[in-house]
Amino acid sequence: MKRLMSLMGLGMALAWTTPVSAAPDPTEELKTLDVALNRWKDQIFSYEMIDTQPGKSDRKLALDVYMKGEKRVTAFTAPADVKGTRILILSETQMYVYLPAYKKVRRIASHMTAQGFMGTAYSQDDLAITTYADKYSAKTLKAGEGTLKVELLVKPGNDVAYPKIHMTIDTKRHLPTELTYFDDKGTKLKTETRTDYKCEGDICVPYTMKMQDHTSPGHETRLVTKNWTLNSNIKDRVFSRRYLQRGR
Numbered sequence: 001m002k003r004l005m006s007l008m009g010l011g012m013a014l015a016w017t018t019p020v021s022a023a024p025d026p027t028e029e030l031k032t033l034d035v036a037l038n039r040w041k042d043q044i045f046s047y048e049m050i051d052t053q054p055g056k057s058d059r060k061l062a063l064d065v066y067m068k069g070e071k072r073v074t075a076f077t078a079p080a081d082v083k084g085t086r087i088l089i090l091s092e093t094q095m096y097v098y099l100p101a102y103k104k105v106r107r108i109a110s111h112m113t114a115q116g117f118m119g120t121a122y123s124q125d126d127l128a129i130t131t132y133a134d135k136y137s138a139k140t141l142k143a144g145e146g147t148l149k150v151e152l153l154v155k156p157g158n159d160v161a162y163p164k165i166h167m168t169i170d171t172k173r174h175l176p177t178e179l180t181y182f183d184d185k186g187t188k189l190k191t192e193t194r195t196d197y198k199c200e201g202d203i204c205v206p207y208t209m210k211m212q213d214h215t216s217p218g219h220e221t222r223l224v225t226k227n228w229t230l231n232s233n234i235k236d237r238v239f240s241r242r243y244l245q246r247g248r
Contacts, residue, residue: 023140023143023148024143024148024171026138026139026140026148026150027133027137027138029138029148029150029169029171029174030132030133030136030138030150030152031133032174033132033133033169033174033175033176034131034132034133034134035174036173036174036175036202036204037130037131037175038130038131039202039203040067040203040230040231041068041231041233042066042067042068042230042231042232042233042234043065043066043067043068043205043228043229043230043231044064044065044066044067044227044228044229044232044234045064045065045067045205045225045227045228045229046062046063046064046065046225046226046227046228047062047063047064047065047223047224047225047226048060048061048062048223048224048226049061049062049063049120049221049222049223049224050221050222050224051119051120051121051219051220051221052218052219052220052221052222053216053218053219054217054218054219059119060078060079061076061078061079061082061118061120062076062077062078062079063075063076063077064077066234066238066239068234068236068238068239069130070089070090070091070092070128070130071088071089071090071239072087072088072089072127072128072239073086073087073088073089073238073239073243073244074086074087074089074127076118082118083100084098084100085097085098085099085100085118086098086244087108087124088105088239088240088241088244089124089127089128090239091128092125092128092129092160093110093159094107095107095108095124095128096108096241096244098244098245103245104245105241105244105245108124116213120211120221121190121211121212121213121216121219121220121221122211122221122223123161125161125162126161126190126192126211129160129161132152132165132167134158135154135155135158135160136152136153136154136155136158136160136165137152137153137155138150138151138152139151139153141166146170146171146172147168147169147170147171147177148168148169148171149166149167149168149169150166150167150169151164151165151166152164152165152166152167161181162181162182162183162189163182163183163184164181164182164183164184164186165179165180165181165182166179166180166182167179167180170197173197173204175194175197175204175206176194177193177194177195178191178192178193178194179191179192179194180192188214189213189214189215190211190212190213190214190215191211191212191214192209192210192211192212193209193210194206194208194209195207195208195209195210196208198225198228200230203230205225205228206225207224207225207228208222208223208224208225209222209223210222210223
């Protein structure tokens, strides 16, 4: 009888034990993240960009960014030495810049896209990527309550700026909170944090982003959102070389 009661008590204890949730499948989580990052039709952001480098005063820039699909136009509005500069990204390999001093649109050479964007810790490549699951395979590094850290390795046949990325994902919203970028030798190049997410319905964006350049210690750039406009029906002609020269 005692043995029976003991077994019954054990059974009841097991029945009332909260089951441990299985860690999300990293491949499926990455696909879900891509969907969460791209639910919008178009977006307009106004940013303040603060660039910090050792031995220099902080440099502040103001810019507006127009986005539709993978297309993007960045228009600098301050300070005076960059005002009127506009950059068009049509894809991860097709980018153009308009420099008001020359009044010409020029294609950005592929070897230039990895360099600092207007001298900041961000590069054109950093700003161009919109999806991950199509380019990277994923494996779990660490699973926690509401978070998943994954290692992304480039899939064969993909030309990407970073062959390896460590990404921490908020699994409740399926959005990235930290990305560490590596070269093909495993050297840590940059770390980006995305915080202060704000949402309209199921569409969420980080209002603060920071990029640290580990190849230049002490160099970091912050992007602070001043205004966000969602789904305003931006015309396709905005994302053209002709419009880049004329301005929006």
